[in-house]
Amino acid sequence: MRTFEVISxxxxxxxxxxxxxxQYPGKGPAPLLHVDDAHSTCFFDLHPELTQAEFExxxxxxxxxxxxxxxxxxxxxxxxxxxxxxxxASTPVDDSKGAWNNTMSHPAADHYLGQSxxxxxxVARFGVSDRVDVGAWGGLDPRSNYGMVGVDAKIAxxxxxxxxxxxxxxxxxxxxxxxxxxxWAGNASxxxxxxxxxxxxxxxxxxxxxxxxxxxxxKDVVLDPATGxxxxxxxxxxxxxxxxxLSAEVENGALTSYGxxxxxxx
Numbered sequence: 001m002r003t004f005e006v007i008s009x010x011x012x013x014x015x016x017x018x019x020x021x022x023q024y025p026g027k028g029p030a031p032l033l034h035v036d037d038a039h040s041t042c043f044f045d046l047h048p049e050l051t052q053a054e055f056e057x058x059x060x061x062x063x064x065x066x067x068x069x070x071x072x073x074x075x076x077x078x079x080x081x082x083x084x085x086x087x088x089a090s091t092p093v094d095d096s097k098g099a100w101n102n103t104m105s106h107p108a109a110d111h112y113l114g115q116s117x118x119x120x121x122x123v124a125r126f127g128v129s130d131r132v133d134v135g136a137w138g139g140l141d142p143r144s145n146y147g148m149v150g151v152d153a154k155i156a157x158x159x160x161x162x163x164x165x166x167x168x169x170x171x172x173x174x175x176x177x178x179x180x181x182x183x184w185a186g187n188a189s190x191x192x193x194x195x196x197x198x199x200x201x202x203x204x205x206x207x208x209x210x211x212x213x214x215x216x217x218x219k220d221v222v223l224d225p226a227t228g229x230x231x232x233x234x235x236x237x238x239x240x241x242x243x244x245x246l247s248a249e250v251e252n253g254a255l256t257s258y259g260x261x262x263x264x265x266x
Contacts, residue, residue: 031096033112036105041143042113044180045105046218049098052226055214057099059185060228063212064255065091065117066187068137068150068173071249071261073202073238074195075167076156077127084125085245085263087137090118091255103183121148123263131156140179150175150187166196182218187211189232200240208232210253230254240265 034047071087093100095112104113121139128134133154140147152173160167171191177184193206212228236249236259243266249259 029096030110030112031101033095033101033106033109034104035107035109037107038105039144040107041141042104042106042111042117043145044103044183045145046182046216046221047102047105048220050102050221050223051098052223054098054102055216055223055226056228057097058103059212059214059226060230060254061093061099062177062185062214063187063210063228063230064232064251064253064257065093066148066150066175066177066185066212067189067208067210067232067251067253067257068135068152068175068187069249069251069257069259070171070191070193070204070206070234071123071236071247071259072245073167073197073204073236073247074154074156074169074193074206075159075197075202076131076133076154076169077125077265079127079129081127081265082125083123083245083263083265085123085261087121087123087259087261088118089121089257089259091257093117093255123261125154131159137175144179145181146177146179148175148177160195160197166194168192168194182220183214183216185212185214187213191232195238202238202240203236204238205235206233208234208253228254 119141121137123137125133125135135152138149154171156169158168174188176186189208189210191206191208195202195204210232214226216223232253234251238247243264245263247261251257
């Protein structure tokens with residue numbers, strides 16, 4: 001058991017410490033990047049080449065980055081219980097698309113977004129009642145110009161027990177992009193998920209309706225607010241041992257994301 005914990009922790013540390021890829025990871029010729037050394041990594045910066053269609057695509061795909069992911073089984077904590085964790089999600093993006101190349105700047109001509117935009121987020125949850133949790137999360141990339149904050153609520157519709165083989169919950173959430181002066185974006189989602197506890201393991205699946213909004217504030221472009229709606233499906237596995245909580249999840253929507261969470265519950 002201790003070996004499992006150590007391997008999991010080391011895996012998380014390795015993911016967080018992994019350096020950005022210097023080579024273009026996509027297919028086809030590498031795009032010509034917008035270079036600006038204002039930050040040490042890629043940052044949000046709208047450019048005159050950005051079109052309304054690209055901005056609409058950007059709003060939709062950015063929703064996959066902003067979404068408050070579940071990264072836990074369906075069960076609620078219980079009244080007065082607290083869960084604190086670190087969540088890490090990786091979302092691959094395509095630098096060559098104008099939706100990203102014309103909304104970002106880079107510190108060097110070969111400093112691509114890579115195969116993902118990713119940084120850790122802190123998550124805290126509190127059990128308001130036996131059937132309702134509320135949560136808050138947030139994160140900031142100190143090397144760039146953006147972060148995100150969000151809130152959610154998990155409401156138990158069905159709890160596993162005699163005659164009830166699974167737990168079912170609904171979870172509304174909202175998240176806002178913070179930091180960039182040239183663009184604001186937000187995401188609102190409503191999830192429905194199902195899980196079944198098998199000893200310390202709880203596999204779960206879910207689906208969500210996700211909507212995003214992006215508003216430009218740049219002097220370089222004049223664009224209407226952009227919206228994006230899409231469906232999301234995900235599957236994950238949660239593990240709990242004493243106060244330790246681990247979970248991993250894959251989510252498919254406008255983009256595909258991979259998530260990992262490690263935390264404690266008391």
